[in-house]
Structure formats: structure tokens, C-alpha cells
Amino acid sequence: MSHDTKLIDLFDRLARVAGNDRTAQGLNPVQWEALRFFARANRFSRNPSGLRQYLGVTKGTVSQSIIVLEKKGLLKKVPDSRDRRGVEVRLTAAGRKLLVDDPLNRWREDLAVLSAAQRKSLEATLEHLLRAALQHRERQPFGFCRDCVHFARDEASGAPHFCALLEVPLSDEDSQLICREQAPG
Amino acid sequence: MSHDTKLIDLFDRLARVAGNDRTAQGLNPVQWEALRFFARANRFSRNPSGLRQYLGVTKGTVSQSIIVLEKKGLLKKVPDSRDRRGVEVRLTAAGRKLLVDDPLNRWREDLAVLSAAQRKSLEATLEHLLRAALQHRERQPFGFCRDCVHFARDEASGAPHFCALLEVPLSDEDSQLICREQAPG
């Protein structure tokens, strides 16, 4: 019985409660997570292997989930012009519309019981913890493009920004999305 | 894009990462949760409907999970002497032994990146949040017996403690377990 037992139990319990109200609008937990991911991932990340990395599951699993969401008309696949093995996954208008009723939004009401200072502090602590946990498990942080070590702002190249890792220009929109290659700077 | 979006995303992501390493020792997430629950629930709570309330799933689901764990030799069912419809679920020696290698323990290492003050603050905040979330969803908090409004310490009745709701004497051990009837005082 170490001193962190209660904290771990709280995580476990919160995760379970969150999981419980994730089945809504006919979508199950993983489908919601996939929808959220593709809505927020940049063009280097919004493909099946990006989701695979994000969720930490096998490619067969994500392949199935994407096919189901495609059948529901919430996602559509577009061939990748640069690599013909790959596909780009995009939300349809129906997908974006459904995301407005994300069951995770229920937590906004719950978070209201905390003060602004508490929420701020909680956010910083959880971010720290998540980063450590992902590093420990050798997984990518999937942070914002603009917070990356490879991000160069206001390049003279014409485009507003630039990625020094992939060596491509970046739009303003790109910089505000999450990226599988992101390394916190 | 409300201001709590990032906080909700952090919860979602932490929950997913925690879920990923919950498949260990041949047990899946729900089986681990059941094992943990029965190890910590008091005698009024360690039955199928207690787990049902705790996890927020249907009785058919918990019935199946318990049967699987019984077949694995980690749990055993004992008829309830007071109510012949009910059963008491107890961990076997093998169950207790397995719990030592709970994959959730991996978080202890991750929590080490936080200072003692941060952990303390995090614990208080999460407890507050969980309580609000459970109340919002009309679910029981499953707190410690000793922290309950119905708990009476050092009764003159002979037993060390007493539950004013169920009107039964309580041992010291009872008071340190979680209870489905618990109402925070």
C-alpha cells in the first residue's frame, strides 16, 4: 500500500466514468476517439497509421474502426498523392456535425465545480504527467505543430511557417493541429 | 473551442494510455477492475450488483466477467447467508497474489515526475471532480466506510464501530474498505 494508491485509484475511476458515457449517438468509445483524432490531426497525421500510433493499437484494429465510420458516412478516405500505399482520412460534413455532440463535452459541466486556478493547475500537472507517461511507454506526444522543435515561424519562403523535419511549408492551420512527428521544444 | 477543451483532451488521452497497458497477465481491463474492486469492497458491497454499480454496466455483463474470473481461479462465490438470492464474491489466494502485479502500478513510476506537493494537490482536485461527476451521473461514490455519514466510531455496543444506515456493527477492517452505501460526511 504505497502512498500513491489513492491517486491511481482516482485515475482509474475517472477513466471508467468517462468511458461509461462515451457510447452516445450510436458511436462507441473508439469511434469517438477516431472522429476526434481526425478532426484535429494535421495532414501528416490524419491517416490510419497516425491513429494507430495515437491510440496505441494494432493496424488491423484501426482499419476496422475506420471502415465502420466510413460506412456511417462520418469519414471518407482520399488517396494520398505522395504515397500511393497510403490514404488520407477526412471528416465528412456529417462527421463534423456529429462532433458537436461529443459525449466528452459532459465533462465541461463537471469541471465547473473547480475554480479557474484549480483548472489551470490541473492542466499543467496532467500535461506533465502525460508527457512522462508517453515517454516512458515510448509513444509520441502528438502535440501541437507550433510547439515543436522542428517548427520555424515566419519563414522567408513565402509560406507562413516551415517544418524543418519534413522540410515542407506549413500553413497557419497546419500549425494549430496535432502532429505525429511533434517533439516538444 | 471552449477553454476547457485541452483539459478534457488530457483526460481522454491519459485514460487511453492507462487502458493500453491494462492487458497484462492474461487479464483484460474489466477483469482487472473487477479484481481490484473485490479486493477493496466491504462485505455489503462485494457481490455482483456492487460491481455493477461501481462499473456502471448491466448485470449480465458483470455476471459474465465474474464467471470468467472464477474459471481462472481468481475469485470464488460464497452463498449469502442473509439473502439466498445473493452471493458474496471473494478473492482466492491466487487472486490476491496476481494483484501484486497490477499493471496500473506502472503509474507509480510516472507519478514520480511530480513533486509531493503536486501529487497532493492533484489528489484533492481529482477527488473533488470525481465526486461531482458521480453525483451528476447519479452514481454512488464508493468511498471509505469510515468517511461516511452513517459511520459511528467507538460504539459502546462492544464492536469497535457501527453503521447507522444498515444498523450493524463494524470491524476495524470493515471501516477501511469501500462501501456501496457510502455517503460522504
Add this chain to the structure above:
DNA sequence: CCTTTAAGTATCGACTCGATACTTAAGTAC
């Protein structure tokens, strides 16, 4: 008694998820 309610089980169908095997396309070596 008889009706209602509660605890638990049995069964079904839809889905997740890991594992395995497969297809197609890049990348690289020669």
C-alpha cells in the same frame, strides 16, 4: 397467498482488439 421487486444467470448480436496472413507500393541494393 399473491403480486411486485430484486439478485443473478443464460443467450444473442454488435463491436473491440490482438494475431496472423495477405496485397500493394516504396525504398534500396546490386
Add this chain to the structure above:
DNA sequence: GTACTTAAGTATCGAGTCGATACTTAAAGG
């Protein structure tokens, strides 16, 4: 170029979760 290797994605299978439904048994209350 041809051959080998690696990567992206799909197809399929089996075990398990989970809600829904129907059922059995027992308690509880007129």
C-alpha cells in the same frame, strides 16, 4: 532494371466486452 526489404493498409479469426432481453429464484409487502 531486377530482387530484397520494409511500410501502409486490408481481410479474417477468435476471445472477450457490453447492452438487451428473457428467464429463475427468492425476498418483501399487501
